[in-house]
Amino acid sequence: MILENRKALNILRDQKHKEMALRLGEDFDPKDGGRMHILVCGVAGCHSAGSMGIYENLQKKIEENGLQSEIKLISTGCMGLCAQGPLMVTYPDEIMYTHVEPKDVEEIWNSHVMGGQPVERLFAAESDGTKIAHALKDHSFYSKQMKIALKNCGLIDPMDIEEYIGVEGYQALALCLNDMDPEDVIDTMKDAVLRGRGGAGFPLGIKWESAAREMAPVKYICCNADEGDPGAFMDRSILEGDPHSILEAMAIAGYACGAKQGYIYVRAEYPVAVERLGIAIKQAHEYGLLGKNEATALMASIEGKRGEPRPKPPRSTEKGLFDCPTVLNNVETFANVPQIILKGTDWFKGIGTEKSNGTKVFALGGKIENTGLVEVPMGTTLRDVVFEIGGGVPGHLAFKAAQTGGPSGGCITAEHLDTPLDFDSLTKLGTMMGSGGLIVMAEDSCMVDIAKFFLDFTVDESCGKCPPCRIGTKRMLDITKKITEGKGNMDDLDELEDLAQMIKTGALCGLGQSAPNPVVSTLQYFKDEYIAHVRDKKCPAGVCVSMLKYIIMAETCRKCGICAKNCPVGAISGDKNTPYVIDQDKCIKCGVCMSKCPFKSILKNA
Amino acid sequence: MTCEKCQKEQAALQEIILKHKGTPGALIPILHEAQNLYGYLPAEVLHEISKGLEMPEAEVYGVATFYSQFSLQKKGKYRINVCLGTACYVKGAQDVLDKFKLRLMIDVGECTDDGLFSLEACRCIGACGLAPVVTVNGEVYGRMTVDKVDEILDKYEALAASEKEAEEA
Ligand SMILES: Cc1cc2nc3c(=O)[nH]c(=O)nc-3n(C[C@H](O)[C@H](O)[C@H](O)COP(=O)(O)O)c2cc1C
Numbered sequence: 041m042i043l044e045n046r047k048a049l050n051i052l053r054d055q056k057h058k059e060m061a062l063r064l065g066e067d068f069d070p071k072d073g074g075r076m077h078i079l080v081c082g083v084a085g086c087h088s089a090g091s092m093g094i095y096e097n098l099q100k101k102i103e104e105n106g107l108q109s110e111i112k113l114i115s116t117g118c119m120g121l122c123a124q125g126p127l128m129v130t131y132p133d134e135i136m137y138t139h140v141e142p143k144d145v146e147e148i149w150n151s152h153v154m155g156g157q158p159v160e161r162l163f164a165a166e167s168d169g170t171k172i173a174h175a176l177k178d179h180s181f182y183s184k185q186m187k188i189a190l191k192n193c194g195l196i197d198p199m200d201i202e203e204y205i206g207v208e209g210y211q212a213l214a215l216c217l218n219d220m221d222p223e224d225v226i227d228t229m230k231d232a233v234l235r236g237r238g239g240a241g242f243p244l245g246i247k248w249e250s251a252a253r254e255m256a257p258v259k260y261i262c263c264n265a266d267e268g269d270p271g272a273f274m275d276r277s278i279l280e281g282d283p284h285s286i287l288e289a290m291a292i293a294g295y296a297c298g299a300k301q302g303y304i305y306v307r308a309e310y311p312v313a314v315e316r317l318g319i320a321i322k323q324a325h326e327y328g329l330l331g332k333n334e335a336t337a338l339m340a341s342i343e344g345k346r347g348e349p350r351p352k353p354p355r356s357t358e359k360g361l362f363d364c365p366t367v368l369n370n371v372e373t374f375a376n377v378p379q380i381i382l383k384g385t386d387w388f389k390g391i392g393t394e395k396s397n398g399t400k401v402f403a404l405g406g407k408i409e410n411t412g413l414v415e416v417p418m419g420t421t422l423r424d425v426v427f428e429i430g431g432g433v434p435g436h437l438a439f440k441a442a443q444t445g446g447p448s449g450g451c452i453t454a455e456h457l458d459t460p461l462d463f464d465s466l467t468k469l470g471t472m473m474g475s476g477g478l479i480v481m482a483e484d485s486c487m488v489d490i491a492k493f494f495l496d497f498t499v500d501e502s503c504g505k506c507p508p509c510r511i512g513t514k515r516m517l518d519i520t521k522k523i524t525e526g527k528g529n530m531d532d533l534d535e536l537e538d539l540a541q542m543i544k545t546g547a548l549c550g551l552g553q554s555a556p557n558p559v560v561s562t563l564q565y566f567k568d569e570y571i572a573h574v575r576d577k578k579c580p581a582g583v584c585v586s587m588l589k590y591i592i593m594a595e596t597c598r599k600c601g602i603c604a605k606n607c608p609v610g611a612i613s614g615d616k617n618t619p620y621v622i623d624q625d626k627c628i629k630c631g632v633c634m635s636k637c638p639f640k641s642i643l644k645n646a
Numbered sequence: 647m648t649c650e651k652c653q654k655e656q657a658a659l660q661e662i663i664l665k666h667k668g669t670p671g672a673l674i675p676i677l678h679e680a681q682n683l684y685g686y687l688p689a690e691v692l693h694e695i696s697k698g699l700e701m702p703e704a705e706v707y708g709v710a711t712f713y714s715q716f717s718l719q720k721k722g723k724y725r726i727n728v729c730l731g732t733a734c735y736v737k738g739a740q741d742v743l744d745k746f747k748l749r750l751m752i753d754v755g756e757c758t759d760d761g762l763f764s765l766e767a768c769r770c771i772g773a774c775g776l777a778p779v780v781t782v783n784g785e786v787y788g789r790m791t792v793d794k795v796d797e798i799l800d801k802y803e804a805l806a807a808s809e810k811e812a813e814e815a
């Protein structure tokens with residue numbers, strides 16, 4: 041179906057909106073969209089944990105009972121509270137079920153769908169165990185959140201363009217094309233001061249303006265969906281849960297900057313995102329919302345070359361992809377654009393802090409109760425995010441630090457828990473917003489080990505073009521490895537600091553320049569932990585295995601020989617008459633002996 | 647390359663090359679599709695691609711080795727992938743990976759001699775809520791522990807054995 045004009049778009053919107061009204065908390069008539077909508081999260085952790093089975097069982101129930109017109113079943117994008125997945129929500133009563141298994145469908149169907157009695161045992165739980173029926177409104181994970189970029193994720197069917205249209209989708213594009221000049225669009229974006237959510241925080245309006253100024257026959261709009269932080273998955277979630285919002289924003293960017301082609305860079309590890317984008321693009325073509333000119337090269341490093349940085353200038357807005365002016369924005373950044381156009385800059389500027397407008401999505405992970413995806417106004421404190429929304433550290437362990445900005449970032453310690461999360465406050469603490477990974481570490485996390493982990497990532501990712509990054513990060517990794525293996529000395533700490541300085545100033549691109557940050561930041565706040573490793577040969581958190589020692593207690597050893605038989609490297613010797621001992625030089629600290637000893641005669645770190 | 651299967655693959659590869667040839671940035675989509683076809687990128691295939699695109703073999707090789715998505719090594723019947731994303735790492739993914747290495751006696755990027763298992767590490771598959779996470783041929787195993795490694799490997803070994811039996815019968 042081609043939507044010929046704006047009027048056709050609006051007619052479709054009004055019709056779909058009526059059908060979706062019960063999901064949007066509005067008055068509804070069951071004749072339009074049925075009496076109940078059941079939404080099942082179909083992606084990420086929920087998918088992995090078997091949410092497909094829930095969907096299929098519900099579908100069977102609906103078909104068996106011939107209730108297709110009364111009950112609508114939808115597979116959605118991420119609903120956020122991944123830790124308690126698989127998740128499902130029913131509307132209009134907004135009951136959220138957690139940890140749902142396919143076999144629970146029977147009870148949900150009989151008791152709730154048919155009998156009107158929700159199943160309490162599947163309600164979302166607070167960290168103290170309290171069950172919350174209307175979790176989306178009342179659970180502390182959700183109540184402090186504010187959704188702009190994730191507005192439609194978990195609420196609409198990402199594979200159905202009409203659902204997107206029903207929640208004002210493509211209205212912003214229509215508004216731009218009909219009522220705004222490209223300059224108006226750019227002025228609006230400049231006024232909103234939407235800062236890039238990919239990490240650098242550069243204002244989008246200024247970027248668009250300089251691309252628009254270029255006189256070139258061909259320009260490109262690119263979307264960066266390549267999450268450079270190995271624990272952040274918000275961009276992928278937006279692509280999977282609301283792909284049309286990105287297409288609409290890119291089309292708006294194209295109009296504003298005079299570009300006719302767009303590229304979305306998605307990594308091959310995200311096949312679902314690639315598939316859904318493909319479907320979305322096809323639908324947008326079919327409905328006449330995207331022109332025929334847009335080319336897409338999903339999964340491609342677009343020029344088909346090795347990805348290496350180039351010296352600047354020229355800036356990529358002057359000479360980027362295939363040497364043409366190029367606008368590059370991050371997925372989450374784009375997701376904000378249609379709403380700013382529709383709701384206005386005053387609305388947007390009213391959210392967040394003075395210099396960081398709007399919201400930010402964080403991927404909460406690590407030692408935290410409510411792992412998942414959250415969106416909060418800029419300036420929300422770390423304490424609120426970790427303890428209110430995140431439910432705190434599980435297992436009564438003490439909070440040690442939060443790591444933000446991934447391999448380019450640093451850590452925030454307990455004493456800075458009241459830091460507002462915005463671009464500038466984080467930079468001041470020596471870390472950065474990054475793309476929004478927020479990993480919580482507890483007293484049993486080793487800060488040297490985590491610095492080593494991020495260096496390992498950078499060494500992998502370094503393109504190898506400039507020596508400070510290629511050789512320097514490798515050298516830093518070797519040193520941190522040495523330290524975690526108990527072979528470091530105090531000079532190593534100085535060398536780490538020197539190398540960090542040299543790489544920061546000498547590397548060609550942002551990856552290299554920011555690569556030392558995790559080391560610098562952990563050295564700044566947790567130097568005593570480094571010193572414990574190098575001077576006392578101890579890992580206070582008990583993480584670094586090389587510093588662990590397995591010891592057989594001669595007094596209780598019954599000389600059965602089971603440990604020696606199971607040791608994969610033959611490090612244990614002894615016989616019927618002599619107690620068994622572990623050769624510490626050969627031992628690889630796998631712990632097999634300890635787990636196999638029937639008499640609990642083997643101890644760790646005794 | 648004379649067997650029937652080889653010839654078919656050969657034809658399919660030429661088709662892939664022809665389909666993309668001439669469009670800017672053709673190399674990476676070709677590598678992707680070739681890898682889907684063969685399961686990995688054997689040296690002969692890289693050679694064919696370089697010939698087909700009239701591009702130096704060094705450049706093809708350079709791109710193929712630059713991106714971690716491409717593998718020049720054969721994969722096992724069961725491809726084990728341990729997530730080493732931050733969320734998984736903080737929750738003990740390294741121990742899980744070490745256990746796989748120990749039990750299979752292979753390193754990351756390698757394949758067992760019997761061709762049954764290959765081992766890889768990746769960065770965040772987006773299932774952080776289930777950390778630490780391992781996938782075997784795409785199937786996800788969440789909240790992994792060292793003990794679960796044995797369970798999983800036992801399961802696939804048994805599966806392979808019963809399949810072999812069925813084949814022989
Ligand atoms: C080390 C490093 C890591 C980055 N990681 C990401 C990332 O994960 N996602 C992203 O969109 N941009 C990332 N960027 C920023 C991009 O290079 C680019 O600036 C950004 O995508 C532009 O879009 P924005 O202005 O909307 O953020 C990273 C940059 C550096 C130097």
Ligand code: FES
Nearest residue numbers: 729731734773774
């Ligand atoms: S870090 Fe492993 S799934 Fe995200």
